[in-house]
Amino acid sequence: MQIVRAEEMYEWDRRAMDEYGREGYILMENAGRALAGRIREKFPKDEKFLVLIGGGNNGGDGYVIARILKDQGFDVTAVQVVPDEKIEGDALYHKNVYTKSGYDLAELTEQEWNRGTVVIDAMLGIGVKGPLRPPFDDLVRDVNLYGMHRVSIDIPSGLPADEGEEEFEAVKADTTFIVQAPKLSLFTEHTSGYYGEAEVVDIGLPPLSVTDPAREWRAEEDVKEGYPRLPASAHKGSRGKGLLIGGAQMMPGALVMAAKASIRSGAGLTTAATVPGNIPSAAGSLPEVMFMGTEEVDGVISGIDTDSLTGKDAVAAGIGMGRKEPGRAVMETLLKETKVPLLIDADGLYHLRFLLDVLKEREEVTVVTPHVKEMADLTGESTGEVKRNPFSISSKFARDYGVYVVLKGPHTIITAPDGRQIVESSGNEGLAKGGSGDVLTGILLTMLMQHEHPLEALANGCFLHGKSAELLTAGERTVYDLLPTDVVEGLSSVFRTYIKE
Ligand SMILES: NC(=O)C1=CN([C@@H]2O[C@H](COP(=O)(O)OP(=O)(O)OC[C@H]3O[C@@H](n4cnc5c(N)ncnc54)[C@H](OP(=O)(O)O)[C@@H]3O)[C@@H](O)[C@H]2O)[C@@H](O)CC1
Numbered sequence: 001m002q003i004v005r006a007e008e009m010y011e012w013d014r015r016a017m018d019e020y021g022r023e024g025y026i027l028m029e030n031a032g033r034a035l036a037g038r039i040r041e042k043f044p045k046d047e048k049f050l051v052l053i054g055g056g057n058n059g060g061d062g063y064v065i066a067r068i069l070k071d072q073g074f075d076v077t078a079v080q081v082v083p084d085e086k087i088e089g090d091a092l093y094h095k096n097v098y099t100k101s102g103y104d105l106a107e108l109t110e111q112e113w114n115r116g117t118v119v120i121d122a123m124l125g126i127g128v129k130g131p132l133r134p135p136f137d138d139l140v141r142d143v144n145l146y147g148m149h150r151v152s153i154d155i156p157s158g159l160p161a162d163e164g165e166e167e168f169e170a171v172k173a174d175t176t177f178i179v180q181a182p183k184l185s186l187f188t189e190h191t192s193g194y195y196g197e198a199e200v201v202d203i204g205l206p207p208l209s210v211t212d213p214a215r216e217w218r219a220e221e222d223v224k225e226g227y228p229r230l231p232a233s234a235h236k237g238s239r240g241k242g243l244l245i246g247g248a249q250m251m252p253g254a255l256v257m258a259a260k261a262s263i264r265s266g267a268g269l270t271t272a273a274t275v276p277g278n279i280p281s282a283a284g285s286l287p288e289v290m291f292m293g294t295e296e297v298d299g300v301i302s303g304i305d306t307d308s309l310t311g312k313d314a315v316a317a318g319i320g321m322g323r324k325e326p327g328r329a330v331m332e333t334l335l336k337e338t339k340v341p342l343l344i345d346a347d348g349l350y351h352l353r354f355l356l357d358v359l360k361e362r363e364e365v366t367v368v369t370p371h372v373k374e375m376a377d378l379t380g381e382s383t384g385e386v387k388r389n390p391f392s393i394s395s396k397f398a399r400d401y402g403v404y405v406v407l408k409g410p411h412t413i414i415t416a417p418d419g420r421q422i423v424e425s426s427g428n429e430g431l432a433k434g435g436s437g438d439v440l441t442g443i444l445l446t447m448l449m450q451h452e453h454p455l456e457a458l459a460n461g462c463f464l465h466g467k468s469a470e471l472l473t474a475g476e477r478t479v480y481d482l483l484p485t486d487v488v489e490g491l492s493s494v495f496r497t498y499i500k501e
Pocket residue numbers: 009010011012013014027028031054055056057058059061086123124125126127128129130131132133134136153154155179
């Protein structure tokens with residue numbers, strides 16, 4: 001499903017009209033009808049609806065919804081919250097249809113606020129600009145104040161559609177029925193909560209690609225389709241030989257979790273390279289994994305035998321590695337000498353910020369997997385800026401350095417060097433625990449070895465990781481007690497439910 005900026009949504013609508021011969025008022029009828037259909041399915045007939053209608057096309061959708069719900073016998077009070085001269089074009093057409101149907105408009109009184117049980121917010125859509133002007137400033141506050149179930153049409157009124165906006169006041173919706181395609185603000189941290197439960201409603205616009213390069217929200221079905229099959233003739237070489245490098249003396253756990261995740265997610269053979277002191281205990285808990293000692297200074301990795309890179313299908317480095325000086329040279333060697341896909345995570349990202357010129361020179365596939373803070377450190381932006389602009393900041397970094405970026409969070413944004421983006425939303429707050437990222441690294445290492453296209457590999461890996469958490473917390477675990485090691489074990493159910501033929 002395409003994710004759009006406001007201007008791309010307008011472009012989609014414009015092309016539907018200008019190039020595909022669809023009339024604007026018919027598109028609005030279709031939109032309102034589809035939205036009313038979802039409202040009807042969601043709410044019982046004894047609800048009392050208060051429809052608030054603004055002065056643009058969002059209000060036009062509101063007129064259609066109010067009419068259709070009334071046609072079908074629902075208890076609806078409709079209020080136009082702007083003066084008559086503000087209603088124009090397709091919205092005016094539908095206002096006329098509404099009034100010719102014999103339906104009234106009401107004044108917004110205390111009584112109406114108290115009578116309604118569901119408020120339909122069709123005041124402002126993606127056309128909102130700047131701080132709210134009267135009467136919307138008070139109306140938005142009132143909608144949030146009264147105890148009705150709040151249903152926003154397309155977008156909670158006042159909320160920006162795109163990323164980047166810092167100051168706004170908006171309806172805090174319980175439910176948002178998004179028109180045709182999700183907007184960027186559904187995925188950014190400071191705005192996504194305003195949508196409440198969000199559902200995208202297909203209003204029947206012709207399928208046109210309006211985002212270039214593509215920006216896509218992953219659906220579960222896409223995962224199965226793009227997942228490489230495991231033939232009966234598979235052997236360990238064909239499933240991938242991976243190398244994981246990390247783990248300082250005080251941090252052996254990260255590497256153990258990543259290695260376990262790597263073999264559980266299907267790697268043929270995983271080798272873990274770490275400081276020699278960690279090997280006896282780690283090897284005891286992971287009999288399927290091969291271990292290799294690195295050079296060591298002060299308990300951290302200070303060098304790696306580059307022969308160990310030969311014969312590998314992918315390499316992941318940086319987890320639990322520590323931030324001491326010797327790590328930087330190790331990362332530099334890896335960037336220069338790894339001729340297969342190289343994934344860099346955690347402390348590896350810390351060192352990477354001093355090696356950006358080396359990164360730029362590197363020609364083979366490189367993946368970085370930062371969370372927001374690591375992304376901020378890599379780019380020199382503040383964490384606030386990264387949170388507000390995750391799409392554009394990821395995209396710029398990916399293009400500038402020719403890398404794949406996995407910006408982790410509740411909605412993980414995966415960007416290819418050409419700017420294509422996939423949003424993976426599986427997972428839940430149970431994953432907000434030290435070690436979740438290490439598990440993801442192990443899974444992604446395996447995915448990179450088994451998929452033809454890195455973008456697909458990364459999206460599928462994030463799906464396995466997130467879905468494992470979801471399935472576990474739907475069953476025996478809760479978001480409170482879920483452990484990263486559980487997520488590794490939970491991979492079996494994800495494969496059984498979503499991947500297996
Ligand atoms: N066209 C499409 O692609 C499709 C559009 N569709 C639907 O149309 C919606 C977009 O409609 P839109 O473009 O008419 O804008 P919209 O959100 O109604 O706002 C404009 C109104 O808001 C006002 N206003 C703005 N800022 C304000 C502020 N700060 N404070 C106060 N007022 C402010 C502005 O007032 P003005 O500046 O003119 O005084 C004007 O009256 C979209 O969300 C979806 O629901 C779908 O049906 C199908 C595809």
